[in-house]
Amino acid sequence: MSPSQPAIEDAADLPRHLLGLEGVSAASINRILEEAQGFRALVDQADKKTDALKGRTVINLFFEASTRTRTSFELAGKRLSADVINISASASSLQKGETWLDTVRTLEAMTPDALVIRHPDSGAPHLAARALDSHCAVINGGDGTHEHPTQALLDVLTIQHHKGPIAGLKVAIVGDAAHSRVARSQIHALHTLGAAEIRLVGPKTLMPTEAATALGVQVFHDADAGLENVDVIIMLRMQMERIRGAAVPSQREYFRLYGLDPARVERAADDVLVMHPGPMNRGVEIASEVADGPYSVILPQVTNGLAIRMAVLNLLARERGSGSPA
Amino acid sequence: MKTVIQGGRVIDPANGVDTVADVYIAEGRIQAVGETPPDFQTDETIDAAGRIVCPGLVDMHVHLREPGQEWKEDIASGSRAAAAGGVTSVACMANTRPVNDRRSVTEQIKATAASVGMARIHPIGAVTRDLAGEALTEMNELHAAGCVAFSDDGRPVPDAGVMRQALEYAATFDYLLILHEEEPALSAGGAMNEGAHATRMGLGGIPNASEDVMIARDAILAELTGARIHIAHVATAGGVDLIRQAQARGLGVTGEAAPHHLFLTDTTVGTFDSHAKMAPPLRSPEDREAVRAAVADGTLTAIATDHAPHEADAKNEVFACCANGVTGLETLLGLSLKLVDEGVMDLATALDRVTRGPASVLGLDAGRLGVGDVADICILDPEARWQVDPAGLHSRSVNTPFAGWNLRGRVERTLVGGRTVFPFGGEPYGG
Numbered sequence: 174m175s176p177s178q179p180a181i182e183d184a185a186d187l188p189r190h191l192l193g194l195e196g197v198s199a200a201s202i203n204r205i206l207e208e209a210q211g212f213r214a215l216v217d218q219a220d221k222k223t224d225a226l227k228g229r230t231v232i233n234l235f236f237e238a239s240t241r242t243r244t245s246f247e248l249a250g251k252r253l254s255a256d257v258i259n260i261s262a263s264a265s266s267l268q269k270g271e272t273w274l275d276t277v278r279t280l281e282a283m284t285p286d287a288l289v290i291r292h293p294d295s296g297a298p299h300l301a302a303r304a305l306d307s308h309c310a311v312i313n314g315g316d317g318t319h320e321h322p323t324q325a326l327l328d329v330l331t332i333q334h335h336k337g338p339i340a341g342l343k344v345a346i347v348g349d350a351a352h353s354r355v356a357r358s359q360i361h362a363l364h365t366l367g368a369a370e371i372r373l374v375g376p377k378t379l380m381p382t383e384a385a386t387a388l389g390v391q392v393f394h395d396a397d398a399g400l401e402n403v404d405v406i407i408m409l410r411m412q413m414e415r416i417r418g419a420a421v422p423s424q425r426e427y428f429r430l431y432g433l434d435p436a437r438v439e440r441a442a443d444d445v446l447v448m449h450p451g452p453m454n455r456g457v458e459i460a461s462e463v464a465d466g467p468y469s470v471i472l473p474q475v476t477n478g479l480a481i482r483m484a485v486l487n488l489l490a491r492e493r494g495s496g497s498p499a
Numbered sequence: 500m501k502t503v504i505q506g507g508r509v510i511d512p513a514n515g516v517d518t519v520a521d522v523y524i525a526e527g528r529i530q531a532v533g534e535t536p537p538d539f540q541t542d543e544t545i546d547a548a549g550r551i552v553c554p555g556l557v558d559m560h561v562h563l564r565e566p567g568q569e570w571k572e573d574i575a576s577g578s579r580a581a582a583a584g585g586v587t588s589v590a591c592m593a594n595t596r597p598v599n600d601r602r603s604v605t606e607q608i609k610a611t612a613a614s615v616g617m618a619r620i621h622p623i624g625a626v627t628r629d630l631a632g633e634a635l636t637e638m639n640e641l642h643a644a645g646c647v648a649f650s651d652d653g654r655p656v657p658d659a660g661v662m663r664q665a666l667e668y669a670a671t672f673d674y675l676l677i678l679h680e681e682e683p684a685l686s687a688g689g690a691m692n693e694g695a696h697a698t699r700m701g702l703g704g705i706p707n708a709s710e711d712v713m714i715a716r717d718a719i720l721a722e723l724t725g726a727r728i729h730i731a732h733v734a735t736a737g738g739v740d741l742i743r744q745a746q747a748r749g750l751g752v753t754g755e756a757a758p759h760h761l762f763l764t765d766t767t768v769g770t771f772d773s774h775a776k777m778a779p780p781l782r783s784p785e786d787r788e789a790v791r792a793a794v795a796d797g798t799l800t801a802i803a804t805d806h807a808p809h810e811a812d813a814k815n816e817v818f819a820c821c822a823n824g825v826t827g828l829e830t831l832l833g834l835s836l837k838l839v840d841e842g843v844m845d846l847a848t849a850l851d852r853v854t855r856g857p858a859s860v861l862g863l864d865a866g867r868l869g870v871g872d873v874a875d876i877c878i879l880d881p882e883a884r885w886q887v888d889p890a891g892l893h894s895r896s897v898n899t900p901f902a903g904w905n906l907r908g909r910v911e912r913t914l915v916g917g918r919t920v921f922p923f924g925g926e927p928y929g930g
Contacts, residue, residue: 294820317702319700
């Protein structure tokens with residue numbers, strides 16, 4: 174399949190905006206993954222560019238610091254030949270008293286085709302999507318502690334590369350799930366694609382409330398038990414800045430109880446995949462021997478992220494504009 | 500001016516009355532229910548056949564926003580909303596700008612309310628200056644100026660020592676403190692009820708314990724000080740239990756429930772619907788059931804709206820940052836009757852909780868239709884159904900979570916002191 178000529182008619186089934194993965198169908202997720210497979214080949218070529226989004230405009234609107242996600246979306250847009258603008262909140266007119274939603278509307282008036290929004294508050298992309306009048310697609314680049322759908326999609330793509338279908342797999346997500354938008358999106362995607370078991374591993378202070386009923390996961394407070402026989406280990410960044418007060422007593426104790434070291438990896442299945450959405454805290458949640466070791470797919474995750482974002486931009490920004498000007 | 504309300508079904512829970520009778524009014528007070536008083540020369544006859552005639556509603560928890568935030572609501576618009584909702588007495592919270600922590604603000608509110616003349620407005624004074632939780636207000640002077648109770652609503656006094664002093668000082672004069680119960684440290688970072696829905700939405704949770712811990716603290720302090728306290732907008736099953744226990748021990752603890760906590764739960768938040776954001780937050784179905792039961796059995800004496808008008812922009816923000824609160828004056832009656840339709844309580848009890856109940860907590864001369872009582876009356880068509888349309892409401896703000904709901908019971912006429920204030924167009928009741 175040629176990535177520059179995707180079967181866009183399939184995109185009619187996709188949500189107009191990518192605000193999260195909760196409630197997104199397996200068909201839609203698979204559609205994005207297929208599209209990304211095509212772009213994955215492109216990423217490995219010498220000439221990495223297609224003109225799929227030539228003439229389209231993508232705005233990355235980041236109200237929260239980000240290096241990898243913003244760079245990934247920017248590069249994805251550029252490789253699709255879209256015009257890409259990056260705006261970070263510190264450089265925007267927010268300091269002049271304009272509300273962030275006015276910033277969104279102002280940018281919308283410049284007729285972009287996709288608006289990638291990262292925001293420190295849960296639900297911001299949803300509010301933006303409701304405020305828009307045009308065809309512009311809103312893509313959630315991470316909202317508060319809610320969702321980070323493209324990260325979860327790239328994780329699923331990475332798992333598929335190494336493990337084949339998600340169905341039947343056992344996945345352990347270790348760490349600060351309470352404050353993790355990545356974990357929520359991963360859980361939704363993995364469930365939708367039929368994972369056999371999703372485990373959350375961590376102390377009670379880092380567990381989402383009512384995680385088992387809210388998210389359909391199994392909760393483990395003992396890391397060794399939680400990692401037993403799993404096919405995939407996803408380590409979460411210990412978001413020190415997000416922890417209010419006293420969720421963990423020290424990095425030292427945290428690593429001793431929940432850090433991923435070679436001995437803990439041994440608990441998992443023989444061909445376990447070790448993943449991390451980044452940025453890593455070496456020695457806090459993951460030992461360097463593991464992060465750089467044979468089971469780690471942490472860097473391939475990043476490469477797949479590019480393919481996923483190309484897929485999402487191409488599917489959501491490409492055809493929607495025709496015939497419905499703002 | 501002598502008025503007779505003819506042929507209506509008079510329901511007066513305070514006096515245990517539920518009968519078809521004529522109500523005779525003169526000089527702003529009820530002269531008789533039933534038999535025509537001697538020498539009664541009727542000036543005005545109001546036909547109430549097929550209608551319910553009950554005391555005007557008493558809403559003891561309202562934010563009128565004046566002075567200081569008149570773009571949200573002011574005393575005139577809030578009074579119109581009250582009149583349209585059958586509410587004749589309104590107790591308005593102290594978190595105005597400036598705060599109602601000094602006599603001049605109380606007097607200004609009273610004077611403005613009198614000139615509007617559409618509802619009896621009873622200011623509630625602040626407990627602490629500027630709601631800062633530190634220095635006490637001049638409660639005695641505020642009371643003399645017209646404050647009927649004291650509350651730092653929305654800003655609970657965090658320091659137990661200050662609260663003890665406030666209760667002790669209030670108890671000196673037998674003043675009532677109305678308490679918004681929320682432990683700030685347990686609510687920190689929270690935007691909605693802690694639970695499965697907050698987890699899915701990635702929103703910070705506020706545990707029931709935030710409310711319960713403070714109710715427990717203040718019930719214990721009420722016992723220590725002998726003060727009377729009234730717990731505002733009780734939203735948790737645990738809070739209900741604590742109030743019940745305090746009452747069983749003979750403490751002066753009463754409580755109220757807000758309509759939104761009686762009908763909605765945390766899943767109403769849906770996908771970040773800011774009209775479902777309030778403090779305390781919408782809780783679980785189990786909490787809602789417990790609060791309903793507490794209103795039915797009288798543990799909670801009042802249904803009070805926590806009418807909290809906000810302009811659209813204040814709600815058009817990310818969920819964690821948008822303003823707390825919903826409007827309520829114009830949906831209080833319909834939602835109270837909906838409790839009857841849903842079998843939660845009988846009609847007399849529902850009307851009691853919006854008339855006699857709150858009036859007795861505040862010690863108001865209101866909420867009853869006995870001979871000699873003020874003629875504050877609501878006449879409603881119990882069978883009329885209407886749909887809540889924000890555009891048709893009279894409050895300056897339209898932040899209601901009940902938009903589109905079909906309610907039974909339409910206010911046809913509201914009288915304050917014997918004068919019709921709704922439908923609009925009559926003279927002010929005594930202004």
